Amino acid sequence: MIEEAARELAARGESARRVARDPVNLPMIRNWTEAIGDDNPTYEHYAPPAMAQVWTMPGLAGQRPADDPLGAMVAVLDEAGYTSVVATDSEQTYHRYLSPGETVEVSSRLDGVTGPKRTALGEGWFVTTRSTWYVGDEPVAEMMFRVLKFRPSGVAGTAIRPAVSSDTEFFWAGTALGELRIQRCGGCGRLRHPPGPMCPSCRQTRPGYVVAAGEGTVYSYVVHHHPPVPGRAAPFVVALVELTEGVRMLAELVGVPPSEVHIGLEVRVGFSRVDGELTLPVWRRR
Amino acid sequence: MTGIGEVLPELVIEVTPTFVISTALATRDFQDVHHDPELARERGSAGIFLNILTDTGLVSRFVTDWAGPDALVRRISLRLGVPCHAHETLRLTGRVTGHAVADGEDRWEVSVVGANSLGDHVTATVWVVRR
Amino acid sequence: MTAAIAGIGATEFSKDSGRSELALAAHAGLAAITDAGLRPSDVDGMVTFTMDANAETALARELGVPELTFFGRVPYGGGAACAVVAHAAMAVATGAASTVLCYRAFNERSGRRFGQVHTPDGVDNGWHYPMGLVTPAASVAMFARRYQHEYDVTSEDFGRVAVLDRRAAATNPNAWFHGRPITLADHQASRWIVEPLRLLDCCQETDGAVALVVTTVDRARDLPRHPVVIAAAAQGSAADQFTMHSYYRDDLTGLPELGLVGRALWAGSGIGPEDLSALVLYDHFTPFVLVQLEELGFCARGEARHLLADGTLELDGRLPLNPHGGQLGEAYVHGMNGITEAVRQLRGTAANQIRDAEHVLVTAGTGVPTSGLVLSR
Numbered sequence A: 001m002i003e004e005a006a007r008e009l010a011a012r013g014e015s016a017r018r019v020a021r022d023p024v025n026l027p028m029i030r031n032w033t034e035a036i037g038d039d040n041p042t043y044e045h046y047a048p049p050a051m052a053q054v055w056t057m058p059g060l061a062g063q064r065p066a067d068d069p070l071g072a073m074v075a076v077l078d079e080a081g082y083t084s085v086v087a088t089d090s091e092q093t094y095h096r097y098l099s100p101g102e103t104v105e106v107s108s109r110l111d112g113v114t115g116p117k118r119t120a121l122g123e124g125w126f127v128t129t130r131s132t133w134y135v136g137d138e139p140v141a142e143m144m145f146r147v148l149k150f151r152p153s154g155v156a157g158t159a160i161r162p163a164v165s166s167d168t169e170f171f172w173a174g175t176a177l178g179e180l181r182i183q184r185c186g187g188c189g190r191l192r193h194p195p196g197p198m199c200p201s202c203r204q205t206r207p208g209y210v211v212a213a214g215e216g217t218v219y220s221y222v223v224h225h226h227p228p229v230p231g232r233a234a235p236f237v238v239a240l241v242e243l244t245e246g247v248r249m250l251a252e253l254v255g256v257p258p259s260e261v262h263i264g265l266e267v268r269v270g271f272s273r274v275d276g277e278l279t280l281p282v283w284r285r286r
Numbered sequence B: 001m002t003g004i005g006e007v008l009p010e011l012v013i014e015v016t017p018t019f020v021i022s023t024a025l026a027t028r029d030f031q032d033v034h035h036d037p038e039l040a041r042e043r044g045s046a047g048i049f050l051n052i053l054t055d056t057g058l059v060s061r062f063v064t065d066w067a068g069p070d071a072l073v074r075r076i077s078l079r080l081g082v083p084c085h086a087h088e089t090l091r092l093t094g095r096v097t098g099h100a101v102a103d104g105e106d107r108w109e110v111s112v113v114g115a116n117s118l119g120d121h122v123t124a125t126v127w128v129v130r131r
Numbered sequence C: 001m002t003a004a005i006a007g008i009g010a011t012e013f014s015k016d017s018g019r020s021e022l023a024l025a026a027h028a029g030l031a032a033i034t035d036a037g038l039r040p041s042d043v044d045g046m047v048t049f050t051m052d053a054n055a056e057t058a059l060a061r062e063l064g065v066p067e068l069t070f071f072g073r074v075p076y077g078g079g080a081a082c083a084v085v086a087h088a089a090m091a092v093a094t095g096a097a098s099t100v101l102c103y104r105a106f107n108e109r110s111g112r113r114f115g116q117v118h119t120p121d122g123v124d125n126g127w128h129y130p131m132g133l134v135t136p137a138a139s140v141a142m143f144a145r146r147y148q149h150e151y152d153v154t155s156e157d158f159g160r161v162a163v164l165d166r167r168a169a170a171t172n173p174n175a176w177f178h179g180r181p182i183t184l185a186d187h188q189a190s191r192w193i194v195e196p197l198r199l200l201d202c203c204q205e206t207d208g209a210v211a212l213v214v215t216t217v218d219r220a221r222d223l224p225r226h227p228v229v230i231a232a233a234a235q236g237s238a239a240d241q242f243t244m245h246s247y248y249r250d251d252l253t254g255l256p257e258l259g260l261v262g263r264a265l266w267a268g269s270g271i272g273p274e275d276l277s278a279l280v281l282y283d284h285f286t287p288f289v290l291v292q293l294e295e296l297g298f299c300a301r302g303e304a305r306h307l308l309a310d311g312t313l314e315l316d317g318r319l320p321l322n323p324h325g326g327q328l329g330e331a332y333v334h335g336m337n338g339i340t341e342a343v344r345q346l347r348g349t350a351a352n353q354i355r356d357a358e359h360v361l362v363t364a365g366t367g368v369p370t371s372g373l374v375l376s377r
Helices: A002-011 A026-036 A069-079 A169-176 B017-026 B037-042 B052-067 C021-035 C056-063 C077-094 C136-151 C155-169 C184-189 C217-221 C256-269 C287-295 C304-309 C336-347
Strands: A084-094 A105-118 A122-135 A138-152 A181-185 A207-211 A215-224 A236-243 A248-253 A266-275 A278-285 B011-015 B072-080 B088-102 B105-116 B119-129 C003-010 C045-049 C070-074 C099-107 C192-195 C207-216 C228-236 C278-280 C359-363 C370-376
Touching: A002 A069, A002 A105, A026 B017, A026 B052, A069 A105, A069 A122, A069 A138, A084 A122, A084 B052, A169 A181, A169 A207, A169 A278, A215 A248, A215 C136, A236 C136, A248 A266, B011 B017, B011 B052, B017 B052, B052 B072, B052 B088, B052 B105, B052 B119, B072 B105, B088 B119, C003 C021, C003 C077, C003 C217, C003 C336, C021 C056, C021 C099, C021 C207, C045 C056, C045 C077, C070 C077, C077 C099, C077 C207, C077 C228, C077 C336, C077 C359, C077 C370, C099 C336, C136 C192, C136 C287, C155 C184, C155 C287, C155 C304, C207 C217, C207 C336, C228 C256, C228 C336, C256 C287, C256 C359, C256 C370, C278 C336, C287 C304, C336 C359, C336 C370
Parallel strands: A248 A278, C045 C070, C045 C099, C278 C359
Antiparallel strands: A084 A138, A084 B072, A105 A122, A122 A138, A181 A207, A215 A236, A215 A266, A215 C192, A236 A248, A266 A278, B011 B088, B072 B119, B088 B105, B105 B119, C003 C207, C003 C228, C099 C207, C228 C370, C359 C370
């Protein structure tokens, strides 16, 4: 039923072209550069390429045209119970920069619908559309735009929480403050992670901690693909990192494409706040 | 001289409510979640948040601030992560990760991450020509 | 050792048993008791896995076992497999019981699947699960990546374990993958689960139960089946041990807890690696099969890939590995089906019978505190 509707909508091809309300113009460009904080002087002569879509936005009173493929597909998925939406990715390609006075037109088509997929947010369908902006018959910019239409699930975004004991609470109190803490024995000074109540070197039970510099190198790592994990979008990387202080620690490695991760990659800790009660350490490329 | 591995100067944006609203309107995006805190909360958000057209604009600004006014942005590909609500600080970092010659142009690939206190808000790849 | 395995039993291996786990345990338990030529009233001890959902009391009620003078459980998932036999052997050796039923029963495919995301208890897990390392495959993949890095081991080297297991399973009518061998290309084409592990590096999921009866060697000699002697049984937990996440040791490419088991087995049995007729190595994930071969002394560190590539471990090789097809090929019953395979090999009744099998080594779950057995004819 969903696949059938998707096939039918995709087969319709490009929608009728919709003409921008205004030609490319300096006042709107200046509103944009002022708001974004972009002082690039070239935009006194050309429109910022990232404004391509702005020219054809429907605006406050505007309506999506009846043949808009995204609107039609969203209606089908709403009907099927996939009522929530979130944009996941986009890719804009700019063939040339536009000058004030040019009038653009846009046309969209449905590229594909895939699903149902189990995602961290819930079961859903990815809807991909492609739009092309024209001046006359010349394509000047293109965009792939993908949204996830999903049925919110009970586990959506539910983070897996650590069991915290009186031996480990200092660590989690630290992450909440943006500190990466390593247990340090109050007797012999040995650093230890994961922490515990009694020092295995000197058997004293006076643990303290030091705040780590937060830098280290990847000792090993994995790229998780299956199964879906609540609160995370696969594929994601989890890395075991050797800190400069000499202990190893495990956390998600973010902001680096899996293909670029390697043993020996230099990383620095960051902190990802899940909610008021839990902040996780994460690794980022140094 | 540009080279793979070059790190771009960081850009820090204080995401005030004024910033969220003025950028939403400047991109002609009038959806209530970008300007009406009450309605945004009713829809399950923590408050008003940045729209995707602004993310594209910020990534473009971040790259051309580094590449210079004569640079040409050819492609911006971005993936969205955690939302960026008003009162957040958005920190854009990036580095040059690739180089290719296409259509007779020297194109540099720049990988950009915009992170806030919740995590990565936007992860982008930009193709830019430096002139 | 003074103990022997006198009887074995199992249910069918399926993806949806359609029965309760207790029904599976009762079926397999009765089959093992009957196979031993005993009656339920002869049983006076029981051992199972801490993870097993069936209480000893419940199984005793179903089977009509009137009295138990010994019962115990072994923790750490599949690491318990050979240890339940070790505990039973100790019980009969000390006289705590005369006849002990060991069992493991679960609906691991149609019920709670280990490979899905669960929220575990325990402070130790707090260093791994919340960070996104949430499945057994992911836990093992972390070791496997480092092992690959240090010894130039490839995904294909891992794949050869799966190909070997599936080749044996193809000619074992009890195996789920009977008649369905795979090629190395199939392995390489299978999707990533957690890099560097592919789907075909991960064992299957099974509904089923396995049980066996342990008694003294003397008593076993009076029973109809040829007794299979427990030449040695051992458990192992090594320095800085975690369950699945021993990531904080200097070296990530070994399984020292299994090395410990191996040394205890050779010393306890007087049998060495060179005396074995076949190996049944725990194969929930392929990389640890390579590491086990190294830990147990069949080859040097980083060299197990050559043993897999040169045919040594094939059914017609010098030292056949997993002649039933392993858990990748036959069934995943937490290692217990590997013990019953060793018994069949030593009785001479296996589907892929190794000629003149005299001594068989069996190992239990790896990456966790583990255990092992040397069984002899």
